[in-house]
Amino acid sequence: MSKTIFITGGARSGKSLLAERLAGEFGAPLGYVATGRAGDAEMAERIARHQARRGTAWQTIEEPFALAEAIRGHDGYFNVMLVDCITLWLTNLLLKYDDVAKVVADVRDLTNLFSVSKTPLVLVSNEVGMGIVPENRLARTFRDLAGEANEMIAKASDEVYVTFAGLPLKLKG
Amino acid sequence: MSKTIFITGGARSGKSLLAERLAGEFGAPLGYVATGRAGDAEMAERIARHQARRGTAWQTIEEPFALAEAIRGHDGYFNVMLVDCITLWLTNLLLKYDDVAKVVADVRDLTNLFSVSKTPLVLVSNEVGMGIVPENRLARTFRDLAGEANEMIAKASDEVYVTFAGLPLKLKG
Amino acid sequence: MSKTIFITGGARSGKSLLAERLAGEFGAPLGYVATGRAGDAEMAERIARHQARRGTAWQTIEEPFALAEAIRGHDGYFNVMLVDCITLWLTNLLLKYDDVAKVVADVRDLTNLFSVSKTPLVLVSNEVGMGIVPENRLARTFRDLAGEANEMIAKASDEVYVTFAGLPLKLKG
Numbered sequence: 103m104s105k106t107i108f109i110t111g112g113a114r115s116g117k118s119l120l121a122e123r124l125a126g127e128f129g130a131p132l133g134y135v136a137t138g139r140a141g142d143a144e145m146a147e148r149i150a151r152h153q154a155r156r157g158t159a160w161q162t163i164e165e166p167f168a169l170a171e172a173i174r175g176h177d178g179y180f181n182v183m184l185v186d187c188i189t190l191w192l193t194n195l196l197l198k199y200d201d202v203a204k205v206v207a208d209v210r211d212l213t214n215l216f217s218v219s220k221t222p223l224v225l226v227s228n229e230v231g232m233g234i235v236p237e238n239r240l241a242r243t244f245r246d247l248a249g250e251a252n253e254m255i256a257k258a259s260d261e262v263y264v265t266f267a268g269l270p271l272k273l274k275g
Numbered sequence: 276m277s278k279t280i281f282i283t284g285g286a287r288s289g290k291s292l293l294a295e296r297l298a299g300e301f302g303a304p305l306g307y308v309a310t311g312r313a314g315d316a317e318m319a320e321r322i323a324r325h326q327a328r329r330g331t332a333w334q335t336i337e338e339p340f341a342l343a344e345a346i347r348g349h350d351g352y353f354n355v356m357l358v359d360c361i362t363l364w365l366t367n368l369l370l371k372y373d374d375v376a377k378v379v380a381d382v383r384d385l386t387n388l389f390s391v392s393k394t395p396l397v398l399v400s401n402e403v404g405m406g407i408v409p410e411n412r413l414a415r416t417f418r419d420l421a422g423e424a425n426e427m428i429a430k431a432s433d434e435v436y437v438t439f440a441g442l443p444l445k446l447k448g
Numbered sequence: 449m450s451k452t453i454f455i456t457g458g459a460r461s462g463k464s465l466l467a468e469r470l471a472g473e474f475g476a477p478l479g480y481v482a483t484g485r486a487g488d489a490e491m492a493e494r495i496a497r498h499q500a501r502r503g504t505a506w507q508t509i510e511e512p513f514a515l516a517e518a519i520r521g522h523d524g525y526f527n528v529m530l531v532d533c534i535t536l537w538l539t540n541l542l543l544k545y546d547d548v549a550k551v552v553a554d555v556r557d558l559t560n561l562f563s564v565s566k567t568p569l570v571l572v573s574n575e576v577g578m579g580i581v582p583e584n585r586l587a588r589t590f591r592d593l594a595g596e597a598n599e600m601i602a603k604a605s606d607e608v609y610v611t612f613a614g615l616p617l618k619l620k621g
Contacts, residue, residue, distance in 0.1 A: 110440050112405065112577030114595025144588075229439065231285030232458065233406020233579020234414045241580045242317075249287025253441035264439045266575065266610045267456050268599035269619040273442040283613050285578065402612065404458030406579020407587045415490075422460025426614035437612045446615040 104222040107275075108255050110229050111265030117226050118186055120263065120270050122156060125184040125224040133180035133221070134160045135172055137191035152186070160184075166194040170211045178220045188227035192251055193244065202247055209251045213258035227252050229264065277395040280448075281428050283402050284438030290399050291359055293436065293443050295329060298357040298397040306353035306394070307333045308345055310364035325359070333357075339367040343384045351393045361400035365424055366417065375420055382424045386431035400425050402437065450568040453621075454601050456575050457611030463572050464532055466609065466616050468502060471530040471570040479526035479567070480506045481518055483537035498532070506530075512540045516557045524566045534573035538597055539590065548593055555597045559604035573598050575610065 107124055111117045125132060134156065140146035153162065161180070165172040169191055173183060185191075195205040216223065231249045236242050256262045261275030280297055284290045298305060307329065313319035326335065334353070338345040342364050346356060358364075368378045389396065404422045409415050429435045434448030453470055457463040471478060480502060486492035499508065507526070511518040515537050519529060531537075541551045562569065577595045582588050602608045607621030 108440070112575060112595060113581075114592050114599065115577060116599050227440075229285060229405075229578045230580050231288060231578070232402045232404070232575075234403050234409050234418055235286075236580050237411075238583075245580055246287050249285060249440075252439075253287065253289050256440035256442055262440060262442055266598075266619055267454070267573075267595075267602035267608060269602055269608055271444070271617070271619060273439055273444060281613070400613075402458060402578075404461060405575045405577070407576050407582050407591055408459075410584075419460050422458060422613075425612075426460065426462050429613035429615055435613060435615055444617070446612055446617060 104219055105261070106216040106219075106222065106259040107224045107261045107263070108227065108259035109225070109263045109265065109270075110227045110252055110256075111263075112229055112232075115265040116268030116270070117228070117265050118152060119268070120265055121184055121186060121224050121226045125182045126159075128182035128222055130159050131180050132160045133176055133183040134162045135169065135183055135185045136162055136164050137166055137169065137185065137187060137194065139164075139166050139194070166191065167198060170208070170215055173212075173215055173219060173221070173223065176221070180221050182222045182224060184224045184226070186226040188225055188251060188255065189230065189248055192248055196244060196247060202243060205247060206250065206254075209254050213254055216258045225255060225259070227255065277392055278434070279389040279392075279395065279432040280397045280434045280436075281400065281432035282398070282436045282438065282443075283400045283425055283429075284436075285402055285405075288438040289441035289443070290401070290438050291325060292441070293438055294357050294359060294397050294399045298355045299332075301355035301395055303332050304353045305333045306349055306356040307335045308342065308356055308358045309335055309337050310339055310342065310358065310360060310367065312337075312339050312367070339364065340371060343381070343388055346385075346388055346392060346394075346396065349394070353394050355395045355397060357397045357399070359399040361398055361424060361428065362403065362421055365421055369417060369420060375416060378420060379423065382427050386427055389431045398428060398432070400428065450565055451607070452562040452565075452568065452605040453570045453607045453609075454573065454605035455571070455609045455611065455616075456573045456598055456602075457609075458575055458578075461611040462614030462616070463574070463611050464498060465501075465614070466611055467530055467532060467570050467572045471528045472505075474528035474568055476505050477526050478506045479522055479529040480508045481515065481529055481531045482508055482510050483512055483515065483531065483533060483540065485510075485512050485540070512537065513544060516554070516561055519558075519561055519565060519567075519569065522567070526567050528568045528570060530570045530572070532572040534571055534597060534601065535576065535594055538594055542590060542593060548589060551593060552596065552600075555600050559600055562604045571601060571605070573601065
């Protein structure tokens with residue numbers, strides 16, 4: 103059983119940088135699980151920017167869907183695995199399944215790993231539920247799903263942080 | 276004079292569960308004031324889910340508008356009254372009055388109760404002001420109103436919490 | 449070298465009131481740098497309301513664009529300068545330049561002032577990145593810019609607060 107650290111926060115609030123710093127303390131080999139797909143120019147630019155910042159100590163695994171399998175498949179290989187981010191993973195799954203209950207079942211599979219994984223995990227998510235209720239129904243569904251997933255993951259994690267303006271606030275651990 | 280606890284947070288961030296836990300500590304009889312109306316399938320499903328979770332120790336009062344009157348009318352009857360939620364109550368009032376000042380006056384009536392109510396109160400609200408400024412004017416009006424109401428209620432409360440990912444952060448008390 | 453205090457938070461969450469209270473402790477003469485422009489009725493009403501609340505101890509400087517220059521130009525004149533707010537300043541610059549990199553360069557100019565300004569600064573910003581990803585591309589660009597600017601300013605500040613429901617939470621200092 104190893105440590106699980108969960109980090110949530112708003113857009114560009116310093117989540118990834120905090121995650122890289124906390125994960126970096128475990129030392130190489132460092133595993134980075136990217137759930138985003140370079141589907142458009144904006145995302146491709148963001149992925150490239152993050153990769154350049156992390157540098158060569160990190161080995162990247164791209165996995166938009168089978169996150170639990172990717173973690174299990176590399177268990178014990180890395181000193182730590184950083185997952186960035188949960189929100190994009192949920193987006194990918196919701197678009198694939200079109201079924202909230204199936205996505206929640208995958209989140210449950212992921213949290214069940216925390217207590218058995220030999221490799222410490224650092225997971226990054228987004229806070230998306232503190233704005234006005236979206237008019238779009240899919241956006242409302244996603245907002246509720248993201249809130250529920252964050253709650254499940256935080257509950258199963260050892261340490262939890264929320265970031266504001268690049269500064270972390272410890273919520274648990 | 277009794278204790279007033281105020282809980283705010285994003286969508287599905289664990290506000291209601293925290294409120295039920297804190298209110299539950301006062302012991303039965305437990306009063307639950309529901310301000311939402313099962314006007315559509317989404318809301319009906321949410322109400323049913325929350326009711327099932329609370330179980331039979333709670334007695335539900337449905338009051339979409341006259342919140343202060345409902346609390347006054349049951350004063351001393353319950354060991355605690357949980358109001359879920361302020362945001363839906365504000366929505367109902369704004370749609371009814373179409374006048375922010377009248378809604379704010381009702382919020383003032385509510386906060387004036389805190390120091391005289393014999394029954395402790397636990398109030399749940401939502402944080403809706405941390406997203407991009409909405410393009411829709413009514414949404415902007417509501418966002419400002421919700422912020423102002425939260426501030427008024429927090430000021431008049433003895434304990435205040437904000438929740439993230441199911442985890443509470445104490446702001447006051 | 450003087451103290452810099454940075455305050456972020458959601459809409460109507462008590463940011464300006466906290467800023468005025470913290471700045472007021474430095475005593476008159478108090479400088480207030482307003483970055484908003486009374487371009488429409490909503491904004492004009494908000495500016496008038498804030499001015500009425502501050503009272504006559506404050507001297508107002510209106511500067512929608514050249515914020516660093518305005519601060520430098522008054523250095524040593526006031527006991528403190530309160531900037532309200534960074535978010536409107538970023539909006540003005542983004543609309544003027546249509547170039548995120550140029551706006552970020554202006555933010556860098558501003559933060560470079562913090563360590564050399566003789567007058568203490570209190571800066572107010574908004575948290576806009578905790579809602580659903582906006583569908584509008586300009587809104588997404590602004591949301592990312594605001595997050596990056598808040599992070600840069602927080603890093604260069606001595607004290608940082610985030611407000612919820614009128615209550616401050618200290619993040620740094």
